[in-house]
Amino acid sequence: MNAGNIVSVGIMALALSTLCFSAQAASVNLVSNGNFETYTGGYNGAPSQLGNSGTGGYTALTGWDVGAGSSGTYGFLFAEGANSTTGSQSQRWGSTTFNLWGPGTGGGNVANGLTAASPSGGNFVALDADSTLRGNGISQIITGLTIGQKYHLEFEWAAAQQKNFRGPTTEQVQVSFGASTQATAIFNLPDQGFSGWMTQSMDFFADSTTQTLRFLALGTPNGLPPFVLLDGVTLTVPEPESYALLGIGLLAMMLATGRRNPRA
Secondary structure (H helix, E strand, O other): OOHHHHHHHHHHHHHHHHHHHHHHHHOOOOOOOOOOOOEEEOEOOEOEEEOOOOOOOOEEEOOOEOOOHHHOOOEEEEOOOOOOOOOEEEOOOOOEEEOEOOHHHOOOOEOOOOOOOOOOOOOEEEEEOOOOOOOOOEEEEEOOOOOOOEEEEEEEEEEEEEOOOOOOEEEEEEEEEOOEEEEOOOEEEOOOOEOOOEEEEEEEEOOOOOEEEEEEEEEEOOOOOEEEEEEEEEEEOOOOHHHHHHHHHHHHHHHHHHHHOOOO
């Protein structure tokens, strides 16, 4: 291999390294505690009804806002597999145990079995979709954004129903990021059912350097508590397509250089 080819290969290798570093940087999750593993308070230290204070038996999720007092979101933090067994403690209604329909509670119409273990595993959040109790949902302020930049949101969600209530329900997740709002498809849940976990992806463009990411559970009918389960929230900068195309071009050049210099 002559000196010119050595320099060319070196430049291409450096470029490829830069591309790999850029891809890694682009995959950084901008959401804090997106798997809901970090919290304070709780009923006897265990996951329970959500509340910003983290006192009085309520669970405060690190990095997330669920609203204050009776006007806040009626939601719960569940440990993996606890939804239809030990449940989660409800402080608003007198420290009673809150459960979802499932094998441990005699639920029927359960799709995929109900362990309620999301693909992310560990804790997950259950949000009441009844319009009288959903409040403003669960939100987090995201900083350090680039105006005009596209951001890729992914999360796991599922449709469920509170134990001791009967009848078909609908569930949906509405997501807002700054001034933009998108929603999942509406899931029609049978009586005592569970949808199984679903992966949802959405793309948003930032119009400010600081924006609020909000998840709001929507469901019907009121009085038959439809619940939305949420886990595995990530917000990343997608790798530009030009990076991938440039990488393919550089690899092609390296292969061509190798063919011209078989002794190399």
